Amino acid sequence: MKRIDIDDELYRYIASHTQFIGESASDILRRLLDLSPTAIAESAVSEPEPTTAVAVTCPENSEKGVVTEPARSAGEETRTSNTPESAVEADVAGKVLDNITDEDLAAQKGKVGRFLYILSVLYRCHTKSFHQVLNIRGRDRLYFATSEQALLQSGKSTNPKEIPGSGFWVITNSNTTKKKSMLTRVAETLGYSAAEAEKIRDYL
Structure with missing residues (x-):
């Protein structure tokens, strides 16, 4: 190896x-x-x-x-x-569920910390296709970007944070319901089933 x-x-x-x-x-x-x-x-x-x-x-x-x-x-x-990209990553699909533990979640600071942690695990298991999250956005604002400045310019009070170790940024000022919705969309974009996406969302 x-x-x-x-x-x-x-x-x-x-x-x-x-x-x-x-x-x-x-x-x-x-x-x-x-x-x-x-x-x-x-x-x-x-x-x-x-x-x-x-x-x-x-x-x-x-x-x-x-x-x-x-x-x-x-x-x-x-x-x-x-x-197909989903086939290339078939060997890691679903393993995010195996890598998110109660201990790791408990170590995070609040909902924002848990939100960023879950996204970081998704990134590490789907590094090649994670760029697809850039297509997830609201009606008039960005949710994800490759720089803090891009999110700051997209709207007021976005409070962008970097997803640890990824080089991608995400807005964090949204409420818990919106964060769960974003996690669901990210999971489905990366190829998870609706049931798996729901499990990932509920870790928040």
Whole structure:
């Protein structure tokens, strides 16, 4: 198993250069570094290494900012860019429910703390597709953004807070009912069923 440790800023930089849903970190870096397959072949050692693929894992299996590349076994099917995003993340879908514990929730400060904590777990388990939450908004205001300033400009008294470790920001001045509604929409956007989304919402 190969591991590459990167800081949060570099991780966000790599993620910001994604050109299509499902693009792997290896493909992004290959493009940014202008490494063609020919150039890689010429610089490679004579004995080829096993084919690898980037795996997105939940927080209990990886540290923030770590990209894990497990070797594939012979004949194992390789995911392509044409694979639906929900299928790419099928191995982590639902595991958010396994990673939100009563102890962690109790350690948060108030409803806002619990709200941000739940969103942070959703982000860690769905890093590649989390950008879709940017499409969740109200009639005349943004709910999510990639900067504090964007939310401040979208309305008065938004009280934006950063979702821990994600680089995404969310408004927090809404009441508990609205926060639950936002969590429901986020969960459903990330591919959870209505029943699962309700369970995630009720953690608040």
